[in-house]
Amino acid sequence: MQVILAQPRGFCAGVVRAIDIVDRALLKYGAPVYVRHEIVHNKHVVDGLRQKGARFVEELDEVPDDAVTIFSAHGVSREIVAEARRRELHALDATCPLVVKVHTQGRQYAAAGRHVILIGHAGHPEVVGTMGQIPAPVHLVQCEADVARLDLPADAPAAYITQTTLSVDDTRNIIAALGRRFTNLVGPNTRDICYATQNRQSAVRELSQRVDVILVIGASNSSNSNRLREIGTESGVPSYLIADGSELDPGWVRDANVVGITAGASAPESMVEDVIAALRRLGPVEISTMEGIEEHAEFRLPAELADATLAPGARKTTEISDARLVAHTVAG
Incomplete structure (x- = not known):
């Protein structure tokens, strides 16, 4: 079986920043820290942060007084911000820039x-x-x-x-x-549209020209992941949204010579590897990566977390200006 990986796929800069904020807040202030709503729409990411000491809530009345509170990447209303200030919660904003x-x-x-x-x-x-x-x-x-x-x-x-x-x-x-x-x-201007959403959708359209089946890795409540699956289907290719390798139905790929894999903007690369491992259990797999856009966007962290250093090998978000939010096209 040939497997073609879409390029780009997976985490975008806004998701990386949001996860880093939770990680660094835990490192600097200790557990627990409270996160209003899922920091990003991915169960594996949320469960991993929960194991480290993050507690996810839907409303601020579930947050104790004086607790470190983080707003998710999706953003919150002015009323939520005002309530956090009224209660004097230590709030960190992980809203995507x-x-x-x-x-x-x-x-x-x-x-x-x-x-x-x-x-x-x-x-x-x-x-x-x-x-x-x-x-x-x-x-x-x-x-x-x-x-x-x-x-x-x-x-x-x-x-x-x-x-x-x-x-x-x-x-x-x-x-x-x-x-x-x-x-x-x-x-x-159309340039203000989220670069990550557009890039991943364009990649799926190109991927659909080369494969028999598309596997989209992402959460069922992830808007951008669901849209990737829809685009694959609209392109005439059977497409399935799965969270990880455990959700792979062998029947989907039984007659496929070429399988395409992509991942939503909140899906970690570890889940891509998990799906590939599930495919390998069905038989030999040859993997290649599609040529495409290489993203170099990074977003500045809140200043108070800049001195919270992550462990070696963990994600790192470099502080750069918004003017350097770019997506470069490269060959290979």
Whole structure:
């Protein structure tokens, strides 16, 4: 069996930063530290941090007074931030900087008197947090039909922002529908769309041209991982979302000559290795990695954690400016 690994795949810079914040907080302040919501949507990551002393809660009333509290990578509302301050909790913000950028854009549009329209999935933690960060009503649209139902005049000053786990491809048709619906519409440059989401989706589209089956490694509640599976299916290739090798159904790959593997932005490479090990138990495997984009994005950690050094071999996030958030295309 030939196995082709997508490039890029797995952890993005925002996920690395969020996990590092929990790791370093545990190192500096000791266990337990409390994390509101799963730090990222991956059970293996969450379980690993829980074993180190992180405690995951859904609401701040589950956090003891004076406890170190971390907001997840998805972001939280202004009300959550205010409650943490009122209770004088020692709060650390692990919100992905790209999500913070969306929050800032939304507030700027609202301050300019525009109706803010958020393209995203109802109920997703990032969407809930973003809507709670903008001090004005936010109109959520999930599809083109939602655009038609917006109760706003055609000439109303409007602006759109997007959930970061949606790519340029995911939002293109909805943005076009908004452009037809409103005569005074503005929105962020497509370069502001999450680079990791777009890169992983583009890689899956290319992967689908080379394989018989696609295995997407990620959690069932991970928006970006589910979308990768959908793209594989839309490309005409049977595609399956699995958390690890234990969920592999041998029947999926029994007649496949070439199997493609990718991983969502919150899935660790160890789970890719686990799935490969499961395939090896079925027979000989030859592995290659697809040419693609090599990502070099890194995000600055909170200053108070800069002196908390991780153990040798652990992840390290280098402090660099947002201006160096880039994704370089390389051959091989």
